[in-house]
């Protein structure tokens with residue numbers, strides 16, 4: 001499978017390039033960086049600190065190299081994601097997007113793309129986070145009506161979006177398990193809101209230092225509470241998952257795929 005990785009200087013793009021370079025089933029054919037960076041035109045292996053040259057360039061124009069690839073892996077910014085999506089559709093290339101912070105309208109554009117390309121969107125490509133989602137679904141279906149549900153997510157100081165894409169997916173999973181839409185029951189921050197409105201899902205975002213991603217869902221009952229937490233120690237789990245998602249798209253027909261398909265969690 002021939003792969004293009006965007007943002008190879010980014011926290012995720014760098015790790016994804018390193019993982020893809022180590023896989024026998026993947027060949028990196030280009031990296032894409034923003035215009036004006038001093039690393040444009042240099043070797044992808046050097047830019048992404050792979051430890052060796054890969055003899056493929058980092059370019060600032062995806063369209064000039066897109067026909068060399070089967071799939072694009074994009075973990076960059078929400079603005080870049082829309083440009084990548086348009087080009088993937090125009091050139092009929094598979095796309096794995098792991099960026100977060102999209103509006104409902106932007107998410108709809110990913111869903112619509114599925115009529116012409118293999119499209120896989122995943123706000124979180126860690127295997128254990130996606131297993132956690134199944135656990136959350138079970139708990140919410142079983143006892144969610146009786147409990148107060150609050151989500152706390154923690155990330156590094158540089159993260160651009162809040163709440164995290166993962167916490168939105170977790171909230172959607174639990175809202176659907178309650179037979180509701182998240183937009184009808186989500187409350188962002190409870191400062192000054194007292195007493196707590198029953199039947200809502202509360203969101204809390206903490207940003208500090210270089211904390212890698214953590215998500216805790218609190219199920220508060222009377223005299224007891226249940227906490228389900230995922231911590232990552234670094235971002236490798238996401239990079240490995242991103243490459244597994246790309247490999248999953250090999251020879252797939254156009255359609256909307258999720259990491260649940262990759263992990264057989266549907």
Ligand SMILES: NC(=O)C1=CN([C@@H]2O[C@H](COP(=O)(O)OP(=O)(O)OC[C@H]3O[C@@H](n4cnc5c(N)ncnc54)[C@H](OP(=O)(O)O)[C@@H]3O)[C@@H](O)[C@H]2O)C=CC1
Pocket residue numbers: 006007008009010011012013032033034035037075076077078080097098099100101122123124125126165235238
């Ligand atoms: N799905 C998942 O499991 C995960 C998703 N994410 C998401 O991935 C995204 C990226 O996160 P992270 O790596 O931490 O972010 P970073 O800020 O570390 O990296 C963003 C990168 O995007 C690059 N970039 C910006 N504009 C362009 C452009 N026009 N063309 C090409 N590259 C561009 C920047 O280049 P430069 O360095 O030159 O400025 C930078 O390297 C976020 O939305 C984050 O939430 C993160 C972790 C896991």
Ligand SMILES: O=C(O)C1=N[C@H](C(=O)O)C[C@H](O)C1
Pocket residue numbers: 100123124155156159163164165166167213214
């Ligand atoms: O920016 C990050 O770091 C992460 N972003 C994703 C999100 O918004 O949920 C996934 C993971 O939490 C790491």
